Amino acid sequence: MGEQRAQGPRTTWADQVSEERRRLLAEVGDDLWGIELLRFAIQQAVAELAGLGGMAHLGSPGHGGGLRLVVTSGLPPVFTHAWERVDGNDALAPARAFRDAAFVRVSMAHAVPQQGAATPGTRFWPAGAVMTAVPLLGPGGPIGALSIVTASSYEPSPGQRAFLDTLGRWAGERLSKVSAPPPGCGLAGGQSRSTGSHLSQNLETVGTWDWDIRTGDVIWNDAMLALFRIEPGTFDGRIETWTALVHPDDLPWVLADIDEAIRAGRMHSTEYRVCRMDGTPAWVRARGQLLVDENGDPARMVGTLWDITKTHDDLEAVAGQPAGHTERAAVERSSRIKQLTRALAEAVTVRDVVDASAEHILPAFGAAGLLVTFLEGDHLRPVGFTGYSEEFVERVSRIPAGGGLPIAQTLRERTPMFINSVEEYIERYPTTADLPAAGGKKAWAFLPLVASGRPVGSCVVSFAEPRQFTGEERNLLLTLSGLVAQAMERARLYDREHTRAQELQRGLLPRGLPDLPAVTAAARYLPAGKDMEVGGDWYDIIPLSADRVALVIGDVMGHGVAEAATMARLRTAVHTLADLELPPDELLSHLNDLVSDLGDDFYATCLYLVYDATTRSCVVTRAGHPPPAVVHPDGTVHFPDADPNPPLGAATPPFDTVRIELPEGSLLVLYTDGLVESSALDVDQGIADLAKALGDAVPGIPPGAPCPHQDGDAPAPHCARCLESLCDGLTATLLPGRQGTADDDAALLVVRTHALPSDDMATWPLPEHPKAAGQAREHVRAQLRAWHLDDLSMTTELLASELVGNVVRHAKGPIHLRLLRTDVLTCEVSDGSLTTPRIRRAAETDEGGRGLQLVAAISHRWGTRYTESGKCIWTEQPLHPSPDGS
Structure with missing residues (x-):
């Protein structure tokens, strides 16, 4: 019930x-x-x-x-x-x-x-x-x-x-x-306009045709080919090719007349418009006689066709209209609508849809303005406009949707509205009577944008002069609004997903590059330009102890959200392993295990480089990744000679490493294959193009020269803006016009290295004897006095004494003490043992075990790293107060 x-x-x-x-x-x-x-x-x-x-x-x-x-x-x-x-x-x-x-x-x-x-x-x-x-x-x-x-x-x-x-x-x-359109459409009515008209006919273009109704084959004479501007030998002889040349507005009734002539066995005789192969319009008259077979069934139709464009021009001239204006305008409008349909199909973003609509709709109707809005809450949000000032659009957007705006009413009622003059607008909407003068328009078509039965926005097509909209124009504008609505809805979804994708990518990549004494850096991430623009390329700069820096760049194979998630896992893993101060080859071995555990379908390339500012050297390890470019201060470009290891997920450790000595002010350029490789460009040629681009650009910022971006005499090597300009130049040179670039992401990391001055380093050997702690305190006290850091002397002496004492008691020599002064004061004690010190909880009765607790309490950071001869325990103290005052 x-x-x-x-x-x-x-x-x-x-x-x-x-x-x-x-x-x-x-x-x-x-x-x-x-x-x-x-x-x-x-x-x-x-x-x-x-x-x-x-x-x-x-x-x-x-x-x-x-x-x-x-x-x-x-x-x-x-x-x-x-x-x-x-x-x-x-x-x-x-x-x-x-x-x-x-x-x-x-x-x-x-x-x-x-x-x-x-x-x-x-x-x-x-x-x-x-x-x-x-x-x-x-x-x-x-x-x-x-x-x-x-x-x-x-x-x-x-x-x-x-x-x-x-x-x-x-x-x-x-x-x-209709054998012809209704009155007012410019077409000759019915059969009344015969070849015996008193107006002269141009019979030079009369053609003959023979159409096999059963097979669709057509035979044309040369006059037919000339009339349609078809080159001899290129016509395929099919009826479909002929009907495709009929004007789209005339095609339905032309086909209906042919069908009726075949069914009724009568003469086919009509006039219609055609769009010739060269794009020019014409009027033609076609006459055809039906021929039947031995069973009385329709078999063929033969007839004639001639150009009557001159006749129609003469008729319009008699009527006081510009000759051929109606036909040419109709054909031009039809062409623009086809172009609009194609442009909307290719439009991706809301901005693309608005631009396509303005480019094709306004000229088709002689309009002067376009405004597209979305309804959000109680107000209309403009998403694109042309022919209006920003001040006018902003004013309209502040008016509530219920405040007497026809564009809002159109959206609510889902009904188009056509206003022919300013007077009509003022009469219908007196509360916003000042808007026509402010907008500078005198006629409007207000169109709802409805997609899949749901209103998505409104569109206004406006005119500089009063206008009487014909029935054809109203129907055509309403139809176009449906096309725009569908494209707009699709573009809104894309923009929404695109924004989410950008937020995701920004969250996965570094929010900013760290400001470090050892390096000055700039980077670019260039998404693939398709789908949601999320990929697996990443880069990183990780500060290490003793003024060393890890540079990382990698590329997860594939493109999309899954690859971006894998990239985030790898980037987090690299940070964790780098904090353990692992050597580059050992770090990639652990990373290879992680990628292998993800499955057989996961692969990634990675380049891990550690730069030491105290020795001006770097150690490079790469797994399937393109080599870094090393640019010396004189502009010469080098690529380290080493065969790459297989990609992560397919490699078998150990990984090969390369050690490079860098002059002061050298450039390290790290990149992913999207910058140097595409479907139309071999990677070797791409790397050669990169080398040439670097060679052309780097001499423009030689070390020691004043930087154009800074006041005073600050040298260019310390200017990040110079590197930003270099990044822009490289991407502009290497990426535009390359086929396939849109299918792969590209990441670029440009780093200028700086050596730590010898005046900011001090090293002393120490004996393997209890008196070494006292000597360490004396060295620290004297050096900090020379560096005018006496306020850190007591803390640093205590740190050095504890570290040296632990080495004398628990490890073995040789023992060295080193102080480094950058933005932090680093105190290092190295020895020949591979044992790792750890903080442990000491009982009240224990005589030892509290040294590292004290080190952790009074230093800002501390840690251990392995060296070629043993290990090094280091501590850091800031030289300047941190922002929070600690």
Whole structure:
């Protein structure tokens, strides 16, 4: 009972809506015809069934009596491409409706043309999607079919079925009525304009044709080829090529007239517009005589065709219109709409959609302004505009949606609105009567942007002068708004995901490069430019003890969120292993184990480099990664000679290492393969291009020269802005115009190295004797006095004494003490033992075990690293107060 009560009101409401739509059909004037007539019929049918979109097919004369797709609305091209030709004997919904002249419903699981069965479009539809089709009925029978795709499998109500039947007859009768368009469209009416017109005919372009109806083959004479501007020998002799040259607005009724002539056995005679191969428009008159075979069935049609453009120009001249203006404007508008459709299909972002709309819609209608907005809360948010000032758009955006704005009303009611003059605007919207003068426009088309049944925004097409919108213009603008809405919704989704992807990538990469005494650095991450722009490339600069720096760059194979997550795991692992002060080859061995544990499908390349400012040397280890570029101060470029180890996940340790000595002010350039390799560029050539780009750029900032970005005489090697400019120059030189760049990320890390001055280092050997602690305190006291760091003397003496005492008691020599002065004071004690000191909890009765606790308490940082001869225990104390005052 409850279910029946729930369904009853729904059916009654649907039938009431259907009745209102039938009344609407009676009000449609004669200015709606051809393509716009069919598009209007589709829109009404889709709205009636709350569908996803629709198609209109017309009977294709000859060779099987199949159907040809002439117009679609709301459906993606990847789907409709498979429906361009439908066999008249097929079981598909349009074919059955056309063949049986009956209402048809078919599940989308079975509604796929044979030639499109494997197309991606068949996967777009939800379970239960249905295609409904009704015939387009003319006086002599079906001339085509109207099809609607719905996401719901619910049966239409009786009122909805009755409306669709009425709609099919209404559209079919209107198409069948015309051998020419209705008055006012510039086409000769009916048969009244014969070849015997008192206006002169240009008969020099008369052609003859012979069409085999069964096979679709056409034979043309030379005059036909000349008329259509087709080069001899290039015409394929197919009827489809001929009909493709017919103006899109005229094609529906031209096909209907041919079909009716074949069915009725009468003469085919009509005038229509064509778009010739060179893009110029023309009027033609076609006359054809039907020939039948021995059984009386239609077999061929032969006839003549000639150019009557001059006749129409003369008629328009008599009427006081510019010769050929109507035809040329119509053809130009049709061309621009095709370009708009193509541009919207290629548009990715909301900005792309707005730019495409402005570029193609405004010239097509002679408009002066475009404004696209989204409704957010109580206000409209402009997302793109042209022809308006920023001050005007900002003012409109501050007005509440309910504050008398027609653009907001259009969005709420989902109904287009056309205002022809300023006076009409003021009369209808007196509360915002000052806006026309502020915006500088005098006529407006306010269009709702509705996608998938949901309003997404509003669009305003405005004009500099008052304008009377014709029925064709209204229908065309409304149709274009549907295209823009679909593109806008897709672009909004992309922008949303793109923003999330950028936030994710920013969170995974370093937020900023550290400011370190040993290096000055700049970096770039260049996303692949497709999908969500998230990839597996990363870079890092990790400060180590004793003024050493680890430089890391890597690339997880692949592109996407999974690769970005793997990159984040590897970057975290590198930080953890670097904090343990592991040598580069040992660090990559651990990293290789981590990648191997991820599975057989995970691989990554990595380059790990440790630079020591005290010795001006660096140790490089790489796993499947391109070599770093080393640029000496004189501009020479070198690449370390070493074969790369296999990528992480495929390598077998140990990893080979290379040690490089660097002059003061050298450049280290680390990069991923996206910078030097593409589908059209070999990696060796890419590295050669990088070397040349570096050689050309680096002499521009020689060491010791004053930097143009800093005041005074600060040398260029210490200027980060110089390196930022170098990064921009390298990416601009290496990336533009390269095929395949959009398929791979690219990361670039440019580092200028600085040596630690000898005045900031002090080293002493110590004896393996208890008196070594006292000597260490004396060395520390004297050196800190020379460095004017007496306030750190007591703490540093205590640290050095504890560290040396531990070595004398628990390790072995030789013992060395070293002090380093940079932005921190580093105190190091090295020995020949490989034992690692650890802090332990000492009991109250223990005599020892508290030394490292004291070291950790009074130093800012401390740690242990292994050396070639043993180990080194180090401590750090800041030379300047930290921001928090500690």
